[in-house]
Ligand SMILES: Nc1nc2c(ncn2[C@@H]2O[C@H](COP(=O)(O)OP(=O)(O)OP(=O)(O)O)[C@@H](O)[C@H]2O)c(=O)[nH]1
């Protein structure tokens with residue numbers, strides 16, 4: 001197996017000499033299961049980083065240099081990846097920083113983990129991993145929050161570090177990706193999109209804990225703007241989910257207003273009176289007018305959601321024929337029935353425990369929808385109504401969580 005460590009540099013003259021020496025003389029020889037190469041992608045650094053590398057090309061046969069104009073980190077990596085795949089015929093590439101924030105000794109651990117994985121992530125947010133303790137609170141928080149945000153929005157609960165710069169990727173999967181279309185090439189934000197596409201191709205991922213070390217020499221190129229880019233890319237990759245959420249938000253308002261409107265109608269009060277006020281929990285739930293008001297409000301919201309989702313959220317797989325429309329609307333109702341039951345039960349339990357007040361009803365509704373109904377609905381819509389996902393893949397994603 002031939003593995004190329006791709007290392008972009010911009011003004012790293014204080015680091016690059018030592019980095020080449022540590023990797024090429026000390027660490028690479030320890031790796032026996034692969035033929036290791038170092039490819040430095042220097043964007044014509046004005047401080048002469050490229051010159052330092054050039055002087056060493058003769059000394060090390062597995063050292064390579066690509067130079068070019070400065071366009072941004074992603075562009076540099078993509079140039080390096082194409083070169084490693086097409087010219088060097090590598091079997092895997094490793095993305096790594098030149099400033100010793102990635103410990104050269106960890107390369108060996110990534111290579112070892114690649115034995116039974118297509119992508120190996122040097123993860124900071126798992127047991128044994130860390131970020132620099134020198135970092136200011138805001139940077140620690142942004143990095144941590146960015147990951148939690150991306151994991152939630154992209155629904156990748158099993159992966160703990162989506163934004164790390166230290167990764168190994170097998171060419172078998174990398175070559176399937178059109179690198180030119182990646183978002184965020186001007187910074188490290190491209191990493192989010194790349195990993196997302198690799199996962200869609202079915203790449204098997206393993207995480208290895210790494211300590212992300214403090215930068216000791218030379219200047220940081222960290223820009224807040226690039227972190228914001230990463231957030232925006234996460235949202236862009238989830239535009240369907242955002243539409244779903246907006247449609248759901250409209251449904252939520254219909255729900256909330258409906259709950260109050262229908263609570264005192266003769267319909268819901270009479271329905272509630274059909275059931276005696278007893279100590280039995282089941283009957284007690286049905287004896288609440290709010291239970292029935294919530295159910296009626298939910299049905300109206302369902303009708304609105306179905307139509308808005310069909311016309312907008314799932315526009316690309318829209319249900320057009322009238323017969324199918326009716327069949328799927330019935331199915332949509334069946335799927336939503338679960339949501340109504342969840343919601344009504346949570347609200348009734350809340351009302352019984354804390355009293356039938358506006359605050360209790362509305363808070364119960366927020367909890368019911370926020371925690372249970374949203375993930376349930378999105379899965380149901382994609383699997384059973386608009387049929388974009390297979391049930392098997394969904395189950396594989398959520399269980400068993402390791
Ligand atoms: N070729 C190339 N390399 C770059 C560019 N920007 C950053 N790099 C390199 O990419 C790596 C990561 O950049 P850093 O400045 O360390 O970014 P960071 O790790 O987020 O920030 P610090 O924690 O402050 O170091 C380093 O090896 C840089 O030299 C660029 O535009 N072109």
Ligand SMILES: [Mg+2]
Pocket residue numbers: 097099101215
């Ligand atoms: Mg750095």
